Amino acid sequence: MGESRERLWTRDFVLLTVCNLMLFLTVQMQTPTFPAYVKEAYQANDFVVSLVISLFSLSAVVARVFTGEALKTKNSKILAIVALGFVAIFSAGYYWAGSIVFFLLLRILVGIGFGMGSTTFPTIVSNVIPAKRIGEGMGYFGLSTSLAMALGPMIGLGLLNSFGFGWMLMVLVLLVAIIFPLMHFIRAYNRLPVSTENTPSVTGIRRFYDKKLLLPAGLNFCLSITYGGILSFLALYGKEAHIENVGWFFLTNALAMVMIRPFSGKLYDRKGHIAVLPPGAIFVGISLLLLSLTTTESLLLVSAAFYGLGYGMIQPSIQAWMVKVVTPEQRGMANGLFFNSIDLGIAVGSVLLGVIATHSSYSVMYRWSAACLLLFLIVYFLSQLVAAKAKKAAIASENVGM
Numbered sequence: 202m203g204e205s206r207e208r209l210w211t212r213d214f215v216l217l218t219v220c221n222l223m224l225f226l227t228v229q230m231q232t233p234t235f236p237a238y239v240k241e242a243y244q245a246n247d248f249v250v251s252l253v254i255s256l257f258s259l260s261a262v263v264a265r266v267f268t269g270e271a272l273k274t275k276n277s278k279i280l281a282i283v284a285l286g287f288v289a290i291f292s293a294g295y296y297w298a299g300s301i302v303f304f305l306l307l308r309i310l311v312g313i314g315f316g317m318g319s320t321t322f323p324t325i326v327s328n329v330i331p332a333k334r335i336g337e338g339m340g341y342f343g344l345s346t347s348l349a350m351a352l353g354p355m356i357g358l359g360l361l362n363s364f365g366f367g368w369m370l371m372v373l374v375l376l377v378a379i380i381f382p383l384m385h386f387i388r389a390y391n392r393l394p395v396s397t398e399n400t401p402s403v404t405g406i407r408r409f410y411d412k413k414l415l416l417p418a419g420l421n422f423c424l425s426i427t428y429g430g431i432l433s434f435l436a437l438y439g440k441e442a443h444i445e446n447v448g449w450f451f452l453t454n455a456l457a458m459v460m461i462r463p464f465s466g467k468l469y470d471r472k473g474h475i476a477v478l479p480p481g482a483i484f485v486g487i488s489l490l491l492l493s494l495t496t497t498e499s500l501l502l503v504s505a506a507f508y509g510l511g512y513g514m515i516q517p518s519i520q521a522w523m524v525k526v527v528t529p530e531q532r533g534m535a536n537g538l539f540f541n542s543i544d545l546g547i548a549v550g551s552v553l554l555g556v557i558a559t560h561s562s563y564s565v566m567y568r569w570s571a572a573c574l575l576l577f578l579i580v581y582f583l584s585q586l587v588a589a590k591a592k593k594a595a596i597a598s599e600n601v602g603m
Contacts, residue, residue: 207331207333207334208331209330209331209334209337209338209341211329212386212387212388213325213326213329213387213388213389214326214329214330214338214342216383216384216386216387217322217325217326217329217342217387217389218326218341218342218344218345219345219383220322220380220383220384220387221319221322221323221326221342221345221346222345222346222348222349223376223377223379223380224285224288224315224318224319224322224377224380225319225345225346225349225350225353226348226349226352226353226356226376227288227292227353227373227376227377228315228349228353229349229350229352229353229354229357230353230354230356230357230360230369230372230373231292231357231373232254232353232354232357233354233357233358234357234358234361234369235253235254235308236250236253236254237361238361238366239253239301239304242366243300243301243304245301249301249305252305252308253304253305253308255548256305256308256309256312257308257309257311257312257315258312258544258547258548259312260308260309260310260312260313260316261312261313261315261316261319261540261544262316262541262544262545263313263316264312264313264314264315264316264317264320265316265317265319265320265536265537265538265540265541266537266541268280268284268316268317268320268321268533268537269320269324269531269533269534269535269536269537269538270533270534271533272320272321272324272532272533272534273530273531273533273534276390277321277324277325277390278384278387278390280317280321281317281318281321281322281325281384281390282381282384283314283317284314284315284316284317284318284321285314285318285377285380285381285384286314287310287311287313287314287315287317288311288314288315288318288377289374289377289378291307291310291311291314292307292311292370292373292374292377293370293374294307295307295366295370296366296367296370316537316540319540320533320536320537320540321533323339323342323520323524323536323539323540324532324533324536325387325389325390326338326339326342326389327339327524327532327536328389328529328532329389330342332525333470334470335470335521335524335525336465336466336467336468336469336470336477336517336518336521337463337466337467337469337470338466338521339466339517339520339521339524340462340463340465340466340467340469340517340518340521341462341463341466342517343462343513343516343517343520344458344459344462344463347455347458347459347462347513348455348459350451350454350455350458351451351452351455351456351459354448354451355452356372357369357373360372411526411527411531411534411535413526413527414523414526414527414535414538416580416584417474417519417522417523417526417539418523418538418539418541418542419542419580420478420515420519420577420580420581421515421516421519421539421542421543421546422542422543422545422546422549423546423573423574423576423577423580424482424485424512424515424516424546424573424574424577425542425543425544425545425546425547425550426546426547426549426550426553426554426570426573427485427489427550427570427571427573427574428512428543428546428547428550429546429547429548429549429550429551429554430550430551430554430566430567430570431450431492431508432547432551433550433551433554433555434554434555434558434563434566435447435450437563438492438563438564438567441562441563441564442495442496442563442564443496444495444496444497444498444501445498446498447501449498449501449502449505450501450502450504450505451505452505453502453505453506453509454505454506454508454509454512455509456509457505457506457507457508457509457510457513458509458510458512458513459513460509460510460513461509461510461513461514462513462514462517465477465481465513465514465517465518466517466518466521469517469518469521469522474518474519474522475585477514477515477518478514478515478518478519478577478581479578479581479582480511480514481510481511481512481513481514481515481518482511482515482574482577482578482581483511483574483578484507484508484510484511484514485507485508485511485512485515485571485574486511486571486574486575487507487511488504488505488506488507488508488511489504489508489567489568489570489571489574490567490568490571491503491504491507492504492508492567493564493565493566493567493568493571494564516543519539520536520539523535523536523538523539524536550570554566554569554570557569
């Protein structure tokens with residue numbers, strides 16, 4: 202029985218990972234294609250084009266907050282079906298959007314569906330992963346997101362350029378439709394591990410966060426600021442540094458994440474986050490410093506490999522950390538906060554680093570971006586010192602009491 206409880210590669214785990222891959226693939230197909238399409242089809246200015254991404258992200262952030270709370274009491278299968286319905290139906294609606302206002306409204310509705318789905322699937326899967334293999338399991342599950350990041354933009358741009366907007370939307374909706382029959386074979390909906398804590402019900406705003414999550418969420422936010430700088434400005438930096446094929450950065454980055462995640466997850470399970478987060482932060486810092494000095498494609502790929510290794514070590518470990526420190530009923534909220542810290546970090550990074558680039562250069566901007574990892578390390582080690590002192594004081598007080 203002990204062996205069966207420790208199985209990771211169950212049918213539910215595999216199906217949930219595939220479902221998550223397809224959901225994120227549809228979003229990654231839209232990210233590079235929609236801004237260009239809107240600019241051409243509606244003659245939109247740069248501000249309106251920015252709303253195509255920002256409104257989607259903001260609606261996803263809000264949806265995750267309420268989805269995390271709903272997962273405590275509502276049927277997770279129903280929430281997943283509603284989420285996928287929003288993504289499929291309103292994505293198909295893009296084709297008939299007659300005005301930019303209607304198009305942006307559809308972006309908000311699809312963002313709500315994605316926010317719900319990107320909270321529900323990780324929450325369900327975190328309940329089927331054995332507790333002692335949570336780092337490894339979330340690492341493998343996170344590969345679905347990494348693969349979507351690598352394949353989605355290429356598929357979306359390829360379909361748009363070769364067959365047009367209508368065909369791209371049809372493939373996008375088809376991918377979502379495939380998830381529905383796969384969900385039928387999943388049996389883990391609303392299955393929670395037995396909680397050993399007799400915790401009172403939480404009311405008010407505390408329902409939407411737990412103070413134990415603020416540190417890992419803050420670290421994840423800090424890391425995501427750097428990713429916002431890469432997503433927003435790498436193509437422009439390529440022109441400044443006279444590098445033509447900057448797109449290879451994203452592919453190399455994704456491949457490095459795919460390679461490192463299984464190993465970093467096992468290391469997290471054995472040694473804890475202290476064995477994974479500091480070296481991961483150092484890798485990302487090295488990557489950004491190399492990127493600021495890049496003048497050739499070979500150095501760009503080395504930078505991408507370091508970034509992928511560091512990012513792939515940090516992010517799944519932080520997600521495992523967050524779902525591990527809360528009660529099973531709070532895992533929806535923890536997953537929602539995890540993804541929201543990513544989206545908010547990317548948004549802040551795009552604006553903040555953009556201001557730095559405007560007053561200096563992209564090269565200088567990436568050096569300042571590397572400073573985020575120095576802040577990451579300082580905050581992390583200070584928190585560990587504070588935790589160690591508190592633990593020592595508690596032990597001393599206990600000994601005095603005896």
